[in-house]
Amino acid sequence: MNEGLLIVVSAPSGCGKDTVIAKVMEKMKGDAFLSVSMTTRKMREGETDGVNYYFITTEEFKENIRNGEMLEYTCYGENFYGTPIAPVKKLLSEGKTVFLIIEVEGGENVKKVFPDAKKIFIVPPTLEVLEKRLRGRATDSDEAIKARMRIAEIELQRAAEYDYIVENDVLEDAVNDVMSIIRAEQLRINKMQNKLREVIKNA
Amino acid sequence: MNEGLLIVVSAPSGCGKDTVIAKVMEKMKGDAFLSVSMTTRKMREGETDGVNYYFITTEEFKENIRNGEMLEYTCYGENFYGTPIAPVKKLLSEGKTVFLIIEVEGGENVKKVFPDAKKIFIVPPTLEVLEKRLRGRATDSDEAIKARMRIAEIELQRAAEYDYIVENDVLEDAVNDVMSIIRAEQLRINKMQNKLREVIKNA
Numbered sequence: 001m002n003e004g005l006l007i008v009v010s011a012p013s014g015c016g017k018d019t020v021i022a023k024v025m026e027k028m029k030g031d032a033f034l035s036v037s038m039t040t041r042k043m044r045e046g047e048t049d050g051v052n053y054y055f056i057t058t059e060e061f062k063e064n065i066r067n068g069e070m071l072e073y074t075c076y077g078e079n080f081y082g083t084p085i086a087p088v089k090k091l092l093s094e095g096k097t098v099f100l101i102i103e104v105e106g107g108e109n110v111k112k113v114f115p116d117a118k119k120i121f122i123v124p125p126t127l128e129v130l131e132k133r134l135r136g137r138a139t140d141s142d143e144a145i146k147a148r149m150r151i152a153e154i155e156l157q158r159a160a161e162y163d164y165i166v167e168n169d170v171l172e173d174a175v176n177d178v179m180s181i182i183r184a185e186q187l188r189i190n191k192m193q194n195k196l197r198e199v200i201k202n203a
Numbered sequence: 204m205n206e207g208l209l210i211v212v213s214a215p216s217g218c219g220k221d222t223v224i225a226k227v228m229e230k231m232k233g234d235a236f237l238s239v240s241m242t243t244r245k246m247r248e249g250e251t252d253g254v255n256y257y258f259i260t261t262e263e264f265k266e267n268i269r270n271g272e273m274l275e276y277t278c279y280g281e282n283f284y285g286t287p288i289a290p291v292k293k294l295l296s297e298g299k300t301v302f303l304i305i306e307v308e309g310g311e312n313v314k315k316v317f318p319d320a321k322k323i324f325i326v327p328p329t330l331e332v333l334e335k336r337l338r339g340r341a342t343d344s345d346e347a348i349k350a351r352m353r354i355a356e357i358e359l360q361r362a363a364e365y366d367y368i369v370e371n372d373v374l375e376d377a378v379n380d381v382m383s384i385i386r387a388e389q390l391r392i393n394k395m396q397n398k399l400r401e402v403i404k405n406a
Contacts, residue, residue, distance in 0.1 A: 167402075
């Protein structure tokens with residue numbers, strides 16, 4: 001079996017990355033998985049260990065970091081959040097497509113551990129549209145929105161570190177663009193060695 | 204405007220590369236062009252200069268080769284056939300997608316002149332299927348078919364020099380695969396610089 005695809009997705013807050021990837025996973029059915037993060041925060045009601053997060057202790061998390069078992073991690077308040085390497089490796093070895101939705105900061109280490117990973121950056125049509133969307137949610141204060149916009153500008157400067165740029169203007173177009181990227185990556189020569197062997201096997 | 208995409212397509216004889224690319228061009232309407240070859244053979248009835256081929260003299264063809272104006276060329280009998288660089292450059296500068304359907308041999312020089320060119324190799328499901336298709340055409344002698352199969356095997360060994368492999372089993376799937384590759388290539392970071400500038404222009 002050919003190794004699966006690891007797709008890293010980042011975007012400024014409010015660009016709809018979770019919605020885009022949820023739609024793509026719906027289309028790909030059992031062939032695509034979202035990487036489950038590890039956290040040291042308490043499990044909330046309705047959450048399931050191994051589905052929403054892997055819930056572990058701070059000591060275990062620190063041990064994982066020391067052992068090089070984390071692909072990336074970050075700290076909010078006093079809680080750690082991060083991506084364990086082992087489950088991603090297992091899914092890839094089964095030929096699955098794995099999505100990793102992470103902060104721009106977290107993306108740097110991924111290519112060191114998984115050199116074949118492909119990174120997609122989702123952008124809004126314009127910063128004005130992004131600001132309008134954030135205000136439309138009506139969940140954030142004016143100050144919080146201004147802060148988000150400043151962070152968005154900084155994150156957009158780092159889009160050049162990604163392999164692909166997908167604009168999320170019309171959701172369906174963005175979903176189709178991500179599907180095209182995945183299909184094209186599956187057709188790359190390094191992923192098609194088994195197919196080539198199959199073609200010429202009786203030569 | 205962003206530079207267009209140059210897509211090199213090769214396949215063993217009988218794999219349906221012309222049909223696949225004709226269907227893709229139909230879907231892309233005015234955005235895609237097939238590179239027109241130059242030849243020194245006589246124009247036939249119904250052919251138009253600049254459409255079927257650019258018809259030039261042997262002296263002009265040799266002059267073009269000397270001046271480094273040919274992307275690739277070959278000689279059948281006493282006639283030269285080849286791809287002039289200038290029209291491809293012009294279409295790419297207009298942001299168009301240009302298809303170049305050429306022999307495996309001809310593909311080598313393309314990346315030297317156009318480093319961003321992407322190469323697609325079209326394969327049959329198996330060599331048995333290819334042979335059945337060639338026999339189904341009923342245009343070739345048994346000897347000619349055997350010769351084509353030997354060449355196909357040699358060409359398939361060189362698929363590793365290509366960026367993408369597309370299987371032409373069901374025509375529609377092959378067409379969609381080529382469309383996915385083109386879309387993904389359009390979304391690559393080096394083709395999206397203008398979009399990125401547009402997003403942050405009022406920041």
